[in-house]
Amino acid sequence: MASRAVDKDLDQRLEALAQDSDGRVRIADIKEVVHALMDTLRGDVTATELRAYRELEGLVHYIEQARQDIASLRPDEIQSDYIPKATDELDAIVSATEQATNDILDAAEQIETMAEEHPEMGDRLMEVTTRIYEASNFQDITGQRVNKVVNMLKHIEQKVGDLARTFGLELEEAAEPQGEAAEAPATAPDDERPDADLLNGPQQEGTAKNQAEIDALLASFD
Amino acid sequence: MSVDLNMNVLIVDDYKTMLRIIRNLLKQLGFQNIEEASDGSQALKMLKSGKYGLVISDWNMEPMTGLQLLREVRNDENLKKLPFIMVTAESKSENVIAAKEAGVSNYIVKPFNAETLKGKLVSVLGEF
Known part of the structure; x- marks a missing residue:
């Protein structure tokens, strides 16, 4: 069964990731952690741990495949x-x-x-x-x-x-x-005009308010 | 009382083509003195230095939008009663409500026709 020392090492890696990642974790880092987690399962393993091991192995393969797919999109x-x-x-x-x-x-x-x-x-x-x-x-x-x-x-x-x-x-x-x-x-992501959040531009037909609907809305203020 | 067709009208839009279209439609309705600005800040300078009877403004312009211009106009002691019509493609309720709360006199959604423009001018200025 995995030793506490290895678990502690994994804990430290996760802690370091949490502190350095600013809420965003690179897939390569996740892959590394998964590998480390798999290492903790070496030795005498139960059937449950073996299932977990296979799931983790599948996850590593999935991540690597996704990475290759995205790279091929150039x-x-x-x-x-x-x-x-x-x-x-x-x-x-x-x-x-x-x-x-x-x-x-x-x-x-x-x-x-x-x-x-x-x-x-x-x-x-x-x-x-x-x-x-x-x-x-x-x-x-x-x-x-x-x-x-x-x-x-x-x-x-x-x-x-x-x-x-x-x-x-x-x-x-x-x-x-x-x-x-x-x-x-x-609007552009760096638009600093104070009413930028109100600038939606022309709407699609069916979504847009027509002149009659706008007139009715204006009249509701009277 | 009929509308003074000799009043200075300021049209504000960053699309030169749109300025030309509105100018031509206003001329067909009989307005004689039409001036143009390409954004809110240029328009505000003109309004503060001249005498105008009506503003027709687009919304989405840089650096100063039509809504900002409207707020500036309503906050200016000398301009606050100036008739102000917004002519814009912004057709969401939130836009109409924001413009109304800022004190817009009327609101025209693009694309518009000459009849709509005339109808709004009559509702803001009176018969002519």
Whole structure:
């Protein structure tokens, strides 16, 4: 059966881990502790201890497999390559739609000038330009939605870094760990504006409050 | 009493395209004097140095948001009664409640149409 001296050694390792880990324990450290725990079971072992030994052996194998699986995902590439490229592509979408919207607005403003020059068609042309202005609202919403996606990608990038670090994988540019978030934030993690917690951006159809619902909410204050 | 269409209107948004759209819609409604700011802090400086009859502001801007601007306006003895309409994509109840508690005059959710804009202007300023 394991000696008390070995148990004491294991206790000390666990105590040291608890003090140094700041609430986050690396998988490599867990693996080491499990191995140490298995060492305590050497010698005369009961059937129960043997079962525990096998469970622990399985756990070590599982941890090693998970580590290899995560390494094969190449988290460094996700951080250094895929996510920056994805954000560049999204920025390009915003730029292109903004340029297109401004071209459309240029044309609408010319139509408005024509409405003044041709009063017999004035009302009709003004109606048309109003519709164009209303439809051009999409640009603002598109930009805000894309920004939300960019912030979500940054959040994923951070989580990938956390996961890789947890499994003892080295990432040169890994971000510092942050607290858990139930939902990917719409703003950047370092947003210091006092009402940043209220900035959710455009909501999905069905989730968003429409103008009538907002009017009703405002009226409830009266 | 009808609305003075010559009043200075300040529109605040960090998207130039949105400023252009709101400006054009206001011009179609007859407003003559429309000025622009790209965030709350620039808007606040303009409001303190000029005479305005209405503010139409986005919410999500940097460095000063529309909600911060609204609070600054309501805390300023000279500006506290200035009509202030928020035009924003922020459509959660918590946003509407926060804006109302800060003293917003009305709230328009993006994307909006010309009829909604006119309706809110009438409710805040009166018929025109």
